[in-house]
Amino acid sequence: YIGTEKLTGEYIKELHKSDNNQAIAAPDNINRRYTAKLNEAGTANNASGLPQRNNDSTHGDAPPAIKDTESQRIIKEDNLKIYFNATFKGMGNGNINHFNTLISELKNTRAVKEFGQIALLIYKSGKMNDRKPKTFREWYRIFRNCIGCEYVKSYEANKLSNPTEELKNLFNYLQ
Numbered sequence: 001y002i003g004t005e006k007l008t009g010e011y012i013k014e015l016h017k018s019d020n021n022q023a024i025a026a027p028d029n030i031n032r033r034y035t036a037k038l039n040e041a042g043t044a045n046n047a048s049g050l051p052q053r054n055n056d057s058t059h060g061d062a063p064p065a066i067k068d069t070e071s072q073r074i075i076k077e078d079n080l081k082i083y084f085n086a087t088f089k090g091m092g093n094g095n096i097n098h099f100n101t102l103i104s105e106l107k108n109t110r111a112v113k114e115f116g117q118i119a120l121l122i123y124k125s126g127k128m129n130d131r132k133p134k135t136f137r138e139w140y141r142i143f144r145n146c147i148g149c150e151y152v153k154s155y156e157a158n159k160l161s162n163p164t165e166e167l168k169n170l171f172n173y174l175q
Contacts, residue, residue, distance in 0.1 A: 073106070073107055075146065076148075080103075082129075083128050098173045102122075102173075113152075115149045116140060116159075116160045117160045118143075119143040120161065121175075122139075125174040136156070136157040140155065
């Protein structure tokens with residue numbers, strides 16, 4: 001199959017002929033011509049070995065759907081949302097929904113230490129509600145579980161207290 005089209009007998013015969021319509025004897029040449037035809041048709045082989053249509057314009061890279069899942073993490077938004085106050089989540093007159101901004105930033109790939117620093121910025125921000133854990137260590141564990149990043153036991157608040165200016169500016173709505 002090429003995309004949704006079957007490789008018909010006529011198409012296969014066409015693959016088996018050279019440019020001057022003479023039959024090709026060597027199976028290696030048939031495979032190369034077949035592969036070339038697939039590449040011309042804009043297809044790529046998946047893990048099963050079956051050709052599939054490749055609609056990506058970057059030729060050779062993973063299709064866009066795969067790229068998005070690799071570069072963005074899955075956030076347990078509902079589990080995280082319960083820790084923030086209503087105004088931070090955009091409820092009320094004229095309040096901006098900073099929670100959605102936070103979630104979109106957390107989906108980006110970052111170093112584990114940066115996630116720890118973001119957790120500390122949130123913890124110190126005053127944007128959390130009455131469910132705020134009593135200690136940063138407890139919040140860091142909850143935060144890490146919600147965003148799916150590695151837990152580093154040695155990351156105490158004092159080791160994460162100096163985020164870069166870029167990180168502070170990016171999360172300025174937490175200050």
